[in-house]
Amino acid sequence: MKTALTIAGSDSCGGAGIQADIKTMTMNGVYAMSAVTALTAQNTTGVTGIMEVTPEFLAMQLDAVFTDIRPDAVKTGMVSSDKLIRIIAEKLRQYKAENIVVDPVMVATSGSRLIAEEAVETLRLELLLVASVVTPNIPEAEILADMSITSDKDMITAAETIGRKYGCAVLCKGGHSLNDANDLLWNNGNITWFRGKRIDNPNTHGTGCTLSSAIASNLAKGFGLEKSVERAKEYISGALAEMLDLGKGSGPMAHAFALTGEFSKTAE
Ligand SMILES: Nc1ncnc2c1ncn2[C@@H]1O[C@H](COP(=O)(O)OP(=O)(O)OP(=O)(O)O)[C@@H](O)[C@H]1O
Numbered sequence: 001m002k003t004a005l006t007i008a009g010s011d012s013c014g015g016a017g018i019q020a021d022i023k024t025m026t027m028n029g030v031y032a033m034s035a036v037t038a039l040t041a042q043n044t045t046g047v048t049g050i051m052e053v054t055p056e057f058l059a060m061q062l063d064a065v066f067t068d069i070r071p072d073a074v075k076t077g078m079v080s081s082d083k084l085i086r087i088i089a090e091k092l093r094q095y096k097a098e099n100i101v102v103d104p105v106m107v108a109t110s111g112s113r114l115i116a117e118e119a120v121e122t123l124r125l126e127l128l129l130v131a132s133v134v135t136p137n138i139p140e141a142e143i144l145a146d147m148s149i150t151s152d153k154d155m156i157t158a159a160e161t162i163g164r165k166y167g168c169a170v171l172c173k174g175g176h177s178l179n180d181a182n183d184l185l186w187n188n189g190n191i192t193w194f195r196g197k198r199i200d201n202p203n204t205h206g207t208g209c210t211l212s213s214a215i216a217s218n219l220a221k222g223f224g225l226e227k228s229v230e231r232a233k234e235y236i237s238g239a240l241a242e243m244l245d246l247g248k249g250s251g252p253m254a255h256a257f258a259l260t261g262e263f264s265k266t267a268e
């Protein structure tokens with residue numbers, strides 16, 4: 001069985017972060033492992049607390065995983081602070097990790113900040129340089145490319161700027177702000193649009209985490225990057241289309257929508 005590792009924060013309400021990543025990887029047919037960067041006290045309406053692990057303990061988790069079950073792909077999500085980012089980059093280089101998907105998480109859907117302001121620079125300098133692909137939404141792409149984005153053409157320019165500067169592929173997600181759920185992949189000079197149908201569902205807690213984990217799972221299974229993004233978009237569309245409605249805010253998606261059979265049955 002192929003394997004994938006998520007390096008991210010825990011979301012106590014289960015819709016984003018580590019919990020979304022493990023559900024997504026499992027549903028996409030790979031064995032999921034996790035290294036936790038921080039605990040969040042969080043629900044669909046917001047984040048009320050953050051407790052970071054120490055850099056030493058994050059390093060111990062990464063050593064434990066890499067020296068035993070080598071991941072075929074790695075996804076990073078909430079990385080929180082300067083010191084944690086440096087450890088992650090160092091360990092990914094040390095173990096020559098492959099298929100690294102960096103979701104440059106900055107602000108949760110609910111509006112709460114998930115990375116220290118000064119750590120954004122470290123994320124650029126350390127994590128983007130080891131990434132195979134980075135998956136910014138529009139506000140994140142604006143910060144990473146240092147420009148404002150108001151059109152499809154701007155998305156292409158921003159993705160190319162980020163890709164050339166950091167030597168990685170870039171998936172710029174239009175979903176939130178600009179267009180229908182159309183995402184743009186810049187991969188070594190080649191441009192591919194993934195045109196998704198916008199699903200009229202306000203429950204989008206954890207969409208970014210879910211998409212990047214689905215991409216990592218497909219890379220782990222040996223699909224190329226374009227095919228991995230295409231398959232990940234199909235998975236997230238299926239999870240959104242279930243119209244799960246939990247919680248008082250922007251709720252989570254139905255990660256296990258494709259699960260049928262004995263163990264997914266409810267009581268009569
Ligand atoms: N309503 C929707 N219908 C269909 N696809 C959507 C919808 N909303 C988001 N997506 C898709 O979900 C994926 C994640 O994009 P999104 O822009 O929501 O990420 P994000 O802003 O990083 O998420 P998060 O808020 O979890 O950090 C993209 O492929 C996007 O096109």
Ligand SMILES: Cc1ncc(CO)c(N)n1
Pocket residue numbers: 008009010011016017018040042077078105107108109114205206207208209
């Ligand atoms: C722990 C965690 N990571 C990422 C996100 C982004 O959606 C979130 N809300 N919580």
